[in-house]
Amino acid sequence: MTGGPWDAVVMGCSAGGLEVLRAILPRLPTGFPLPVVVVAHTSADTGNLLAELLDHCCALPVAVAEDKAPMNGGAIHVAPPGYHLLIERDLTFALSLDAKVCNVRPAIDVLFVSAAEAFSGRLIGVLLTGANEDGRAGLASIKALGGLTIAQDPDTAVAETMPRSAIDAGVVDHVLAPSAIAGFLLANANSR
Amino acid sequence: MKDFEIQDIEVDLLVEALYRRHGYDFRNYARASLKRRVADLAPAFGCATVSELIPRVLHDPELGRQIVPKLSVPVTDMFRDPPVFLSLRRRVLPLLASYPRLNIWQAGCASGEEVYSLAILLREEGLSERAHIYATDINDVALARAEEGVFPLRLLKDFSTNYLKAGGQHSLSHYYHAQYDHARLDPSLRENITFARHNLASDGVFCEAHLILCRNVLIYFDHVLQNRALRLFHDSLVRQGFMCLGNRESLQFSEVVEDFAVTDHEHRIFRKRLLGEPTP
Ligand SMILES: C[S@@+](CC[C@H](N)C(=O)[O-])C[C@H]1O[C@@H](n2cnc3c(N)ncnc32)[C@H](O)[C@@H]1O
Numbered sequence: 148m149t150g151g152p153w154d155a156v157v158m159g160c161s162a163g164g165l166e167v168l169r170a171i172l173p174r175l176p177t178g179f180p181l182p183v184v185v186v187a188h189t190s191a192d193t194g195n196l197l198a199e200l201l202d203h204c205c206a207l208p209v210a211v212a213e214d215k216a217p218m219n220g221g222a223i224h225v226a227p228p229g230y231h232l233l234i235e236r237d238l239t240f241a242l243s244l245d246a247k248v249c250n251v252r253p254a255i256d257v258l259f260v261s262a263a264e265a266f267s268g269r270l271i272g273v274l275l276t277g278a279n280e281d282g283r284a285g286l287a288s289i290k291a292l293g294g295l296t297i298a299q300d301p302d303t304a305v306a307e308t309m310p311r312s313a314i315d316a317g318v319v320d321h322v323l324a325p326s327a328i329a330g331f332l333l334a335n336a337n338s339r
Numbered sequence: 340m341k342d343f344e345i346q347d348i349e350v351d352l353l354v355e356a357l358y359r360r361h362g363y364d365f366r367n368y369a370r371a372s373l374k375r376r377v378a379d380l381a382p383a384f385g386c387a388t389v390s391e392l393i394p395r396v397l398h399d400p401e402l403g404r405q406i407v408p409k410l411s412v413p414v415t416d417m418f419r420d421p422p423v424f425l426s427l428r429r430r431v432l433p434l435l436a437s438y439p440r441l442n443i444w445q446a447g448c449a450s451g452e453e454v455y456s457l458a459i460l461l462r463e464e465g466l467s468e469r470a471h472i473y474a475t476d477i478n479d480v481a482l483a484r485a486e487e488g489v490f491p492l493r494l495l496k497d498f499s500t501n502y503l504k505a506g507g508q509h510s511l512s513h514y515y516h517a518q519y520d521h522a523r524l525d526p527s528l529r530e531n532i533t534f535a536r537h538n539l540a541s542d543g544v545f546c547e548a549h550l551i552l553c554r555n556v557l558i559y560f561d562h563v564l565q566n567r568a569l570r571l572f573h574d575s576l577v578r579q580g581f582m583c584l585g586n587r588e589s590l591q592f593s594e595v596v597e598d599f600a601v602t603d604h605e606h607r608i609f610r611k612r613l614l615g616e617p618t619p
Contacts, residue, residue, distance in 0.1 A: 292341065
């Protein structure tokens with residue numbers, strides 16, 4: 148329905164993100180073919196907490212992305228708190244402590260831009276609830292390279308600034324409620 | 340060709356120019372983050388594109404020295420990841436206490452916060468008399484700051500919290516004087532520290548080390564350069580010497596994974612394996 152095939156899903160969220168991730172990720176069944184990479188704005192000292200929380204409620208394995216590790220289809224990779232997460236051209240993960248972007252590290256923009264380039268646009272970008280404008284530029288890169296872009300419906304978001312700013316910038320293909328996002332990903336992931 | 344692919348060529352050309360003209364070798368840095376830093380260089384030098392910067396890199400003898408600090412990322416804290424320092428205090432230093440003389444190499448020391456953290460640790464564990472720390476980096480600006488040992492006072496609150504979590508025996512204020520808006524670390528901490536420029540991409544072994552700390556530097560390197568640095572650490576370590584990497588760095592994807600035993604997995608502390616010692 149919307150092009151593809153797609154090789155990965157990248158997802159970003161900030162304020163209110165945990166609840167939304169819990170509404171989306173557990174609905175991805177074992178065997179979901181694509182790697183899913185998540186950046187959530189959390190404070191630097193939260194360690195592996197987010198990955199552990201998600202791992203408890205998801206069918207897919209959830210782990211913190213390690214530097215130089217390959218990304219796996221059918222697994223959820225979470226950015227380590229305090230580090231930017233990037234994807235290299237050989238589709239391995241890279242971390243950095245470079246300056247904050249949009250006042251945050253990890254920044255959604257940093258993941259999305261590097262992923263858009265590494266996958267040459269063959270990916271799906273999902274921008275969820277959040278109170279700043281991180282992610283808009285990243286979603287724009289994904290769209291410019293031919294990727295598929297989704298924003299959470301701002302009316303369903305705890306903080307609407309993040310999805311709203313991407314929608315206003317004209318870089319969003321589909322505006323969806325959290326309850327519809329997993330189904331949408333499944334339909335598009337399997338169309339390859 | 341897509342724009343990002345053209346930018347990739349620009350990065351390659353700039354890196355080649357820096358290397359061949361100024362001798363700074365960024366060719367084997369992890370590309371994705373290097374590309375972001377290179378892209379930021381152009382506006383910093385008043386150029387519209389990276390290509391515009393290249394002629395200046397080639398013809399201005401000073402430019403190499405100015406660019407390197409902007410490509411390096413001297414982000415650091417005192418006692419960053421306090422449990423790592425607690426583990427060094429409890430598990431590593433007691434074993435090092437049996438040596439009459441100790442060399443510690445901190446590679447990629449940035450502006451020195453970790454070096455002083457180590458110096459404090461050594462003093463509190465009664466090892467400073469016999470220990471020498473070599474603190475190295477490629478960033479001259481950061482090294483000069485490290486040697487000065489003066490940090491913005493507003494940072495000291497977090498540093499103090501970290502220090503206590505790392506098992507600190509006093510209050511961090513025991514080790515610094517507050518002056519206006521900055522904190523000057525006790526100069527005697529510096530007595531057994533040597534600050535020096537050393538490039539993990541091109542320089543070799545320079546000491547026999549009992550402990551090497553290299554945290555959050557290998558993430559900037561690709562596989563090839565990471566392996567080079569790890570071999571250099573292996574060659575520099577004494578028998579059963581210790582190596583501590585950053586909290587999110589591992590040997591798992593490197594060539595030396597068999598050459599080290601894991602002392603503390605969570606805090607990324609390894610120990611050089613004896614020849615012939617069975618692997619797990
Ligand atoms: C993020 S800082 C890490 C500071 C400190 N170790 C920490 O973890 O808090 C990375 C440092 O590595 C240094 N660096 C980068 N490339 C290097 C190289 N080839 N040789 C030595 N140091 C290097 C940078 O200049 C920078 O100061």
